[in-house]
Structures are given as structure tokens and as C-alpha cells.
Amino acid sequence: MKIAIIGMGPAGTGVVRTLRRHDSDAEITMFSAENVPPYSPPALGDYLITGNKEGLFRHEDDFFKTYNVKQRPGEKIVQVMPEEKQLKTQNNEIFDFDHLVIASGSSLYAPVKGADKKGIYNFKTLDGADQIKRISQEDKTAVVLGGGFIGVEIALCLAKIGIKPTLLNRRGWIMPRLLDVETAGYVEKDLRAQGVEVLLNTEGKEFVGNESVDGLLTSNGKTLTADIYIAATGVKPNIDFIKDTDIEYDQGIVVDEKLRTRYPYIYACGDVAQTIDLLSGKRKIHGLYPVAMDHAQTAACNILGMEREYERPVNINSLKELGFKIIVVGNQKAEEVFEYKTENILRKIYITADKIVGFVLLGDISNAGIYLSLLKKKTNVAKFKHRLLSKGFSPGFLPGMGGVN
Ligand SMILES: Cc1cc2nc3c(=O)[nH]c(=O)nc-3n(C[C@H](O)[C@H](O)[C@H](O)COP(=O)(O)OP(=O)(O)OC[C@H]3O[C@@H](n4cnc5c(N)ncnc54)[C@H](O)[C@@H]3O)c2cc1C
Incomplete structure (x- = not known):
């Protein structure tokens, strides 16, 4: 099996790791518009500030050797030909594939x-x-x-x-x-x-x-x-190379729950793929690292015939260089808002129909994991919503954990 991957970012490399973890012996070739080894974009800020490359390359000195991948860095794909199962590079070279993963990210x-x-x-x-x-x-x-x-x-x-x-x-x-x-x-x-x-x-x-x-x-x-x-x-997603095809795109490439395009052997994942948001139910580009990781695992499993659907993402943002910690999750509008604030701390939880639909934690991000879990599980918080921001609030309050029934 010949697998081509457009993009060497977190999504493209995540696909490779999952394929090899499941012992796939497929022939994998990765293309990238950039002439550098795979790196992690969220670490660019730290690299600019400190010059430290460790976060960028995550100790993988030779990704391609480790995972037995043919590399084509600096070779931009200019056209996908879905029916022919072929790619065209910027040097007009034609490349055949059995499966294609589009992980070309955004600019x-x-x-x-x-x-x-x-x-x-x-x-x-x-x-x-x-x-x-x-x-x-x-x-x-x-x-x-x-x-x-x-x-x-x-x-x-x-x-x-x-x-x-x-x-x-x-x-x-x-x-x-x-x-x-x-x-x-x-x-x-x-x-x-x-x-x-x-x-x-x-x-x-x-x-x-x-x-x-x-x-x-x-x-x-x-x-x-x-x-x-x-x-x-x-x-904006990097999708110029599909614009002459009938692969569907809107803001990004439109995919099904297995991350397949209308061609079952062509997948899209990461920042280039438009997937359904957990809260709004609408397709959108999330532009988040963990989403790219989940997409990568999902696409790789499906290529190997192990049925898997992507997890509907929620927006989770945190700024890394502020003087305080901040996490912003989901919607910032709701029927009810519970809040706690001091000069340096702001904590707000947004609740609609007794379910957490978003929260912002600034200066004190404690319990972020608990709130996120309640949001993702769409747990009914009616019985303890007034206590969510109390100092002593802990998982013990939660149903099934010795707390509220
Ligand atoms: C400064 C910065 C900070 C960030 N901080 C966070 C954070 O704190 N938390 C978080 O969750 N997310 C963060 N992100 C977002 C996160 O980095 C992205 O969601 C993630 O990189 C998406 O991975 P990807 O592989 O889909 O795309 P990308 O990382 O964009 O990789 C795309 C790859 O495709 C290649 N490519 C593009 N076009 C072509 C083409 N035509 N032919 C061949 N190759 C092509 C590129 O060269 C690249 O290798 C940050 C991003 C930046 C830039």
C-alpha cells in the first residue's frame, strides 16, 4: 500500500506515528512546502524568545528514519488528481498513491x-x-x-x-x-x-x-x-491544489466523520479539515493542536480499516506569554453566567439548559479539567452549578464520584 501525505506538521506526522504504531508496513511518502524537518508550531514563540529548539523538534532527531518514511521536504504539491490517484509537485513530477492524506494546514x-x-x-x-x-x-x-x-x-x-x-x-x-x-x-x-x-x-x-x-x-x-x-x-487553509477538483471545500476541506473526502481513499486532517464543533453542531476549522492529533489518529486508523470517528472538537485557547495563565473554552454567551473575580483573577462559567457551554479562567485555572469534562459529557449541573466556583469544589461533588446523585 502506497500512502502519500501532504504536510509534515503535527497532523501529517501524527498520521505516520499511528500507522507505524499499528505495525503498518505501508510505503509512506511525506511532502512539505517547507524545506525543514517536522516541527511543532506552538513552540515557535518559545523558540523566538529563547532560541531553544527542543520544543520544536521534540527530541526526534530523525523522524523519517525512526518511522521509515520517504521524505520530500521543500516539494510543494500543486495539484491533486483524485480519479487518477496522483499528485503533481511544483517540479511537475507526478506521484502515484493508493491513499492520500491532506494535512497541509493553514497560513x-x-x-x-x-x-x-x-x-x-x-x-x-x-x-x-x-x-x-x-x-x-x-x-x-x-x-x-x-x-x-x-x-x-x-x-x-x-x-x-x-x-x-x-x-x-x-x-x-x-x-x-x-x-x-x-x-x-x-x-x-x-x-x-x-x-x-x-x-x-x-x-x-x-x-x-x-x-x-x-x-x-x-x-x-x-x-x-x-x-x-x-x-x-x-x-486560511492551504487548499489551492484541490480547487480544480470536485473535492468539496468550504472554509476548509469538507470531510465525513471518518475524515474522508468524497473519495474514500483521500482523507483530510488538522487545520485544513472542517469538522463538526461539539457545541454549535456546525462545521468549522478549529486550528488547534489536540484537534490535529485526534484527526491524525482517526485518519490513520481508518486507512488501516480500523473503524474510528473523530471526536467533535471544542474551542480551547490559552495564551502562553501573558503575565498570568488563561484558558478560554467554548461559548462565552449563555443563559446563566456564574463568576468570581478579584483584581487579578477572573473565573466565569457559562451555562445553558443546566449544561456548561463554556468557561474562562484567568489568573487561577484550577478545576479547568473538571469543567472541561463536564462540558464535553454535557453533564446536567443543575444540582451543583452554584458551587462550581466555590473554593472547595472538587470531583467529589460530581455524580458517580461520591457526590451529587
Ligand atoms: C505561533 C503559534 C502558536 C500556536 N499555539 C497553539 C497552542 O497553544 N495550542 C494549540 O492547540 N494550537 C496552537 N497553534 C495551532 C497549531 O500549531 C495548529 O493547530 C497545528 O500546527 C495544525 O497542524 P497541521 O499539521 O494541521 O498544520 P501545520 O502545522 O500548518 O502544517 C502544515 C504542513 O503542510 C505543509 N504544506 C502546506 N501546503 C503545502 C503544499 N501545497 N504542499 C506540500 N506541503 C504543504 C507545510 O509546509 C507544513 O509542513 C499555534 C500555532 C502557531 C503558528
């Missing part, structure tokens, strides 16, 4: 004129992080367009290495898709304390300049200039 983007100009750095790849590292010195400045999760994470990392970032956000509070105004206030305060200038209600209109970017024209009519520009209002 940072901003739907703003000029966002493809030279001088806009891509902090979603190791090469992008290395480029920033090379030019970063004290007193450099940066403009980060996009005050969502990824923009905030990038601005914090830049501030930690002495760069002075300005973060632009279209709405009146940062991370508006994840946080309410009050929670965003705590995060904004910390961003400013760490040296990030936050511009709210400010939209990026156009990256100006000829070939290279010279500045960012904003909705206030000002042009911001900096040494480093980052366009990060969101991420």
Missing part, C-alpha cells in the same frame, strides 16, 4: 490590499520565525494587524525579545471572537504592561509601498511605519 492572512508585499513576515512557519529572529534587535518596531488569538500571541512574543509592537484591532476590545469586553480588559492591561501598544477600533486598510511594504494605512487615515509587519487577522 496566516489578512484580507487587506497589499498583504502579499515583501516585508510582511509569516510567523506561522519556522522560516518566518527565523527571519524575524535575524532582524530583531532592541529598538526595532513592529506592526501586527489583527487582535485575535494569533495576533496577540505574536505581539507578546515580539515584546519579549525587545521589539516594540503596535497591535491593531478592528473592534473595541481585543480577541472579540473569544473574549467578552471584561475579560479582554484584563488581557489588554497585561499587553500594555509588557510594552505592546494596543490600538482599538482601528482597521488596517492597505499595506502601502511599491514591491516592499513601507507602511500600513489605517482607518484613522494615519500610516503606521515599522521595521516588521505582520498580517494576522486570521488563518
Whole structure:
């Protein structure tokens, strides 16, 4: 059996690990647009700040040898031919497969004129992080367009290495898709304390300049200039190579519960696959590492004929470089909100129809695992919802664990 995998990120490598764990002797070939060994993108921030590569490569010096995989780094796939069971590389080479896994991930983007100009750095790849590292010195400045999760994470990392970032956000509070105004206030305060200038209600209109970017024209009519520009209002799946096929896509590739496309021998997993959210029941791109891991295991098991369905994901976000810990899970709107707050701590649990549909824990993340488990199991919390945030709340309160019946 010949298995081709597009992408060497967490999803692609996860597929390989699962295949080999189940003793598959399939011939596996991995393609990657980047000419580097597999790495873990969530560790890019730590790498930028400390220069430490351990988190990136997770002690696997030679992934391909360990897992007996043929590697084609730096070979971008430009076309998938589903009926023919073939791929075309950027060098016009044709490659045959029996099974294909599309694990091509996503790229940072901003739907703003000029966002493809030279001088806009891509902090979603190791090469992008290395480029920033090379030019970063004290007193450099940066403009980060996009005050969502990824923009905030990038601005914090830049501030930690002495760069002075300005973060632009279209709405009146940062991370508006994840946080309410009050929670965003705590995060904004910390961003400013760490040296990030936050511009709210400010939209990026156009990256100006000829070939290279010279500045960012904003909705206030000002042009911001900096040494480093980052366009990060969101991420978009890397799916150009299927656009001429009848593989269905929307925001990302549409898959069934086994992660198969309309072709049963072509799978999609990780940031490129659109799967059904546990809470909303709608298909979406979650863009999360644990989701990529579950997808990878699911796709690999199904290739081997071991029937498995993916676990419906929930949004779980945590910013790694703030001065305090924060975890944001699920919806931040509900019929009832239970909360506890002090100057440095904010804990909110969102409940609809007596079920936890989301929570935010800031400054004190204790019991996060318990709340997540209750949310995922859709446990009825009516009998103990008023105690969820009490100091002594423990698993002992839960049904079947010696507590509420
Ligand atoms: C800075 C940063 C911090 C993050 N922090 C967190 C976090 O704290 N928690 C969390 O859960 N998630 C986090 N994430 C998200 C997480 O990294 C992603 O969900 C995960 O990397 C998805 O894995 P993937 O394999 O699907 O895609 P990717 O990691 O994007 O890998 C895609 C692979 O496909 C290759 N590729 C793309 N196009 C082609 C093509 N045409 N031909 C061949 N190869 C191609 C790429 O070169 C790459 O090898 C973070 C991401 C970033 C960038």
C-alpha cells in the first residue's frame, strides 16, 4: 500500500506515528512546502524568545528514519488528481498513491490590499520565525494587524525579545471572537504592561509601498511605519491544489466523520479539515493542536480499516506569554453566567439548559479539567452549578464520584 501525505506538521506526522504504531508496513511518502524537518508550531514563540529548539523538534532527531518514511521536504504539491490517484509537485513530477492524506494546514492572512508585499513576515512557519529572529534587535518596531488569538500571541512574543509592537484591532476590545469586553480588559492591561501598544477600533486598510511594504494605512487615515509587519487577522487553509477538483471545500476541506473526502481513499486532517464543533453542531476549522492529533489518529486508523470517528472538537485557547495563565473554552454567551473575580483573577462559567457551554479562567485555572469534562459529557449541573466556583469544589461533588446523585 502506497500512502502519500501532504504536510509534515503535527497532523501529517501524527498520521505516520499511528500507522507505524499499528505495525503498518505501508510505503509512506511525506511532502512539505517547507524545506525543514517536522516541527511543532506552538513552540515557535518559545523558540523566538529563547532560541531553544527542543520544543520544536521534540527530541526526534530523525523522524523519517525512526518511522521509515520517504521524505520530500521543500516539494510543494500543486495539484491533486483524485480519479487518477496522483499528485503533481511544483517540479511537475507526478506521484502515484493508493491513499492520500491532506494535512497541509493553514497560513496566516489578512484580507487587506497589499498583504502579499515583501516585508510582511509569516510567523506561522519556522522560516518566518527565523527571519524575524535575524532582524530583531532592541529598538526595532513592529506592526501586527489583527487582535485575535494569533495576533496577540505574536505581539507578546515580539515584546519579549525587545521589539516594540503596535497591535491593531478592528473592534473595541481585543480577541472579540473569544473574549467578552471584561475579560479582554484584563488581557489588554497585561499587553500594555509588557510594552505592546494596543490600538482599538482601528482597521488596517492597505499595506502601502511599491514591491516592499513601507507602511500600513489605517482607518484613522494615519500610516503606521515599522521595521516588521505582520498580517494576522486570521488563518486560511492551504487548499489551492484541490480547487480544480470536485473535492468539496468550504472554509476548509469538507470531510465525513471518518475524515474522508468524497473519495474514500483521500482523507483530510488538522487545520485544513472542517469538522463538526461539539457545541454549535456546525462545521468549522478549529486550528488547534489536540484537534490535529485526534484527526491524525482517526485518519490513520481508518486507512488501516480500523473503524474510528473523530471526536467533535471544542474551542480551547490559552495564551502562553501573558503575565498570568488563561484558558478560554467554548461559548462565552449563555443563559446563566456564574463568576468570581478579584483584581487579578477572573473565573466565569457559562451555562445553558443546566449544561456548561463554556468557561474562562484567568489568573487561577484550577478545576479547568473538571469543567472541561463536564462540558464535553454535557453533564446536567443543575444540582451543583452554584458551587462550581466555590473554593472547595472538587470531583467529589460530581455524580458517580461520591457526590451529587
Ligand atoms: C505561533 C503559534 C502558536 C500556536 N499555539 C497553539 C497552542 O497553544 N495550542 C494549540 O492547540 N494550537 C496552537 N497553534 C495551532 C497549531 O500549531 C495548529 O493547530 C497545528 O500546527 C495544525 O497542524 P497541521 O499539521 O494541521 O498544520 P501545520 O502545522 O500548518 O502544517 C502544515 C504542513 O503542510 C505543509 N504544506 C502546506 N501546503 C503545502 C503544499 N501545497 N504542499 C506540500 N506541503 C504543504 C507545510 O509546509 C507544513 O509542513 C499555534 C500555532 C502557531 C503558528
